[in-house]
Amino acid sequence: MSEDLYLEQLKLGPMENFVYIIGSKSTREVALIDPAWEIDRLLQHLKQEDLKLSSILVTHYHPDHIGGGMMGQSIPGIAEIMAIEPVKIYVNKYEAEGVKKVTGVSDSDLQLVDSGDHLQIGENDIEFLHTPGHTPGSQCFSVNKNLVSGDTLFINGCGRVDLPGSDSEQMYHSLQHLCSLPDDTILYPGHHYSEEESATLAETKKQNVYLRVSDIDSWRQIMG
Numbered sequence: 001m002s003e004d005l006y007l008e009q010l011k012l013g014p015m016e017n018f019v020y021i022i023g024s025k026s027t028r029e030v031a032l033i034d035p036a037w038e039i040d041r042l043l044q045h046l047k048q049e050d051l052k053l054s055s056i057l058v059t060h061y062h063p064d065h066i067g068g069g070m071m072g073q074s075i076p077g078i079a080e081i082m083a084i085e086p087v088k089i090y091v092n093k094y095e096a097e098g099v100k101k102v103t104g105v106s107d108s109d110l111q112l113v114d115s116g117d118h119l120q121i122g123e124n125d126i127e128f129l130h131t132p133g134h135t136p137g138s139q140c141f142s143v144n145k146n147l148v149s150g151d152t153l154f155i156n157g158c159g160r161v162d163l164p165g166s167d168s169e170q171m172y173h174s175l176q177h178l179c180s181l182p183d184d185t186i187l188y189p190g191h192h193y194s195e196e197e198s199a200t201l202a203e204t205k206k207q208n209v210y211l212r213v214s215d216i217d218s219w220r221q222i223m224g
């Protein structure tokens with residue numbers, strides 16, 4: 001891990017979501033990744049740690065990650081943060097409509113990004129990786145051999161591909177893409193679905209059956 005990289009994982013809400021704080025130890029600027037559920041507590045925590053919110057990064061538009069209406073309840077998320085501390089929301093260009101629809105944020109709140117785009121915070125270079133499959137504009141964030149993977153890749157599985165907007169074959173290609181990252185990359189998933197809270201990509205490849213499928217025909221058979 002780079003000397004300047006601040007990376008903190010917090011588990012919030014009844015669906016075991018992981019929210020991440022990522023940024024610079026020296027400048028104290030940070031981004032919140034997928035902030036939802038306990039917004040007051042998150043902002044309070046930033047204050048306590050003397051961190052300044054400079055951006056919000058969104059892996060995908062599902063309300064358990066960014067807030068909004070879901071199954072008859074309203075989950076606090078990015079809209080509530082924007083009302084208190086407005087910052088740019090970095091979202092993949094294919095996910096913008098979903099994010100606006102679910103949270104009510106506007107075009108001017110969003111910074112649309114594409115795969116290969118970068119965001120610099122202090123000495124840290126965060127790369128955006130477009131990983132469609134779970135949703136059309138799902139993205140992961142790669143910084144200095146750390147990968148925040150949202151609902152694309154879990155330590156023991158991958159995101160659902162039977163939801164509206166999901167695409168099983170795109171998921172296959174996205175997982176192949178993530179597998180090409182260095183084996184000592186540390187995976188930080190979007191939910192606490194396995195015993196560990198993070199794992200190296202090498203460990204993940206060993207225990208995750210979805211990463212052992214080596215061609216698209218086998219993938220189609222397995223996924224039905």
Ligand SMILES: [Zn+2]
Pocket residue numbers: 060062134151159
């Ligand atoms: Zn999701």
